[in-house]
Amino acid sequence: MIDLLVDKIQALQNPTVVGLDPRLSMIPEHIRQQAFETYGQTLKGASEAFWLFNKEIIDAVYDLVPAVKPQVAMYEMYGADGVDVFIRTIQYAKEKGLVVIGDIKRSDIASTAQAYADGHIGEVTVGETAYAPYQEDFITLNPYLGVESIEPYFPHLTKYDKGLFILVKTSNPGSGEIQDLPAGEAGKPLYEVVGGLVEKWGEPFRGRYGYSDIGAVVGATHPEQGSRLREILPHTFFLVPGYGAQGATAQDLAGCFDQNGLGAIVNSSRGIMAAWQKDSYAKMFTPEEFAQASRAAVLDMKEDLHKAME
Numbered sequence: 001m002i003d004l005l006v007d008k009i010q011a012l013q014n015p016t017v018v019g020l021d022p023r024l025s026m027i028p029e030h031i032r033q034q035a036f037e038t039y040g041q042t043l044k045g046a047s048e049a050f051w052l053f054n055k056e057i058i059d060a061v062y063d064l065v066p067a068v069k070p071q072v073a074m075y076e077m078y079g080a081d082g083v084d085v086f087i088r089t090i091q092y093a094k095e096k097g098l099v100v101i102g103d104i105k106r107s108d109i110a111s112t113a114q115a116y117a118d119g120h121i122g123e124v125t126v127g128e129t130a131y132a133p134y135q136e137d138f139i140t141l142n143p144y145l146g147v148e149s150i151e152p153y154f155p156h157l158t159k160y161d162k163g164l165f166i167l168v169k170t171s172n173p174g175s176g177e178i179q180d181l182p183a184g185e186a187g188k189p190l191y192e193v194v195g196g197l198v199e200k201w202g203e204p205f206r207g208r209y210g211y212s213d214i215g216a217v218v219g220a221t222h223p224e225q226g227s228r229l230r231e232i233l234p235h236t237f238f239l240v241p242g243y244g245a246q247g248a249t250a251q252d253l254a255g256c257f258d259q260n261g262l263g264a265i266v267n268s269s270r271g272i273m274a275a276w277q278k279d280s281y282a283k284m285f286t287p288e289e290f291a292q293a294s295r296a297a298v299l300d301m302k303e304d305l306h307k308a309m310e
């Protein structure tokens, strides 16, 4: 799956993933009204508002970006209706030719990990029929339970052509409290040790570009650590969150790319989805044109990333 992602990044000359993390506060009034008129102010009404919102954003950006990353918590909080919209969003994005990174950040031991793997990137069998309920292309995992929490996903990478992004150095300000602790030989920080494991786990899954189906999450908010990880993990592709709403700039994350301008895909969620609420775009677009504001934000981000990589 990593080869397909890199092919798309190259074809579009755009290493951007649009995060689909909807909140009711970022849905324009006319969309909320439409959903609430049909389903009332209910969990289903809120979920339907997300669906209408996501669909228009996907329609506005699918020809510009290689991938989207729905974050499951935003949907799960509305119960079964929210999860239904999470699944419909994945299906719709795939129909539009986008790679889907399911941001599910799972972490559990062997048998439970197996269930996550089968449900999200594999198949479950009922009677004689095999179903693929979620169908993400990549999912995010937390590796801090160790190898048994990651291994159950490995067979699915080849069998179903899938990929993983494993948390190595996260973007949040407090990530250092645990991830920077001295660990392993010579007091290396823990995130370097985990990065080394990800590079090793990924070895059998390397593709045409030298990158593995097993990638790492590396926050854009830690420029020095990002550059260092790029240097020591030459076969590990990075998913880089933190650009925009969390304050990281294109310059901060430039070190996550390799000398060919590959090796990373940069996420922006609020910065793109809620662009219509920002003063700079609100001047150009009405709330009804929110998806056009998202499109403009994607184009601006693309230019910004290109400038930083020159």
Ligand SMILES: O=C(O)c1cc(=O)[nH]c(=O)n1[C@@H]1O[C@H](COP(=O)(O)O)[C@@H](O)[C@H]1O
Binding pocket: 019, 021, 071, 103, 140, 169, 170, 171, 172, 217, 218, 219, 241, 242, 243, 244, 245, 246, 267, 268, 269, 270, 271
């Ligand atoms: O795995 C992630 O995607 C992730 C890892 C990380 O270290 N930091 C981080 O912000 N994320 C996710 O990336 C997205 C960032 O959203 P914005 O800050 O709105 O662009 C959210 O979905 C986060 O859950």
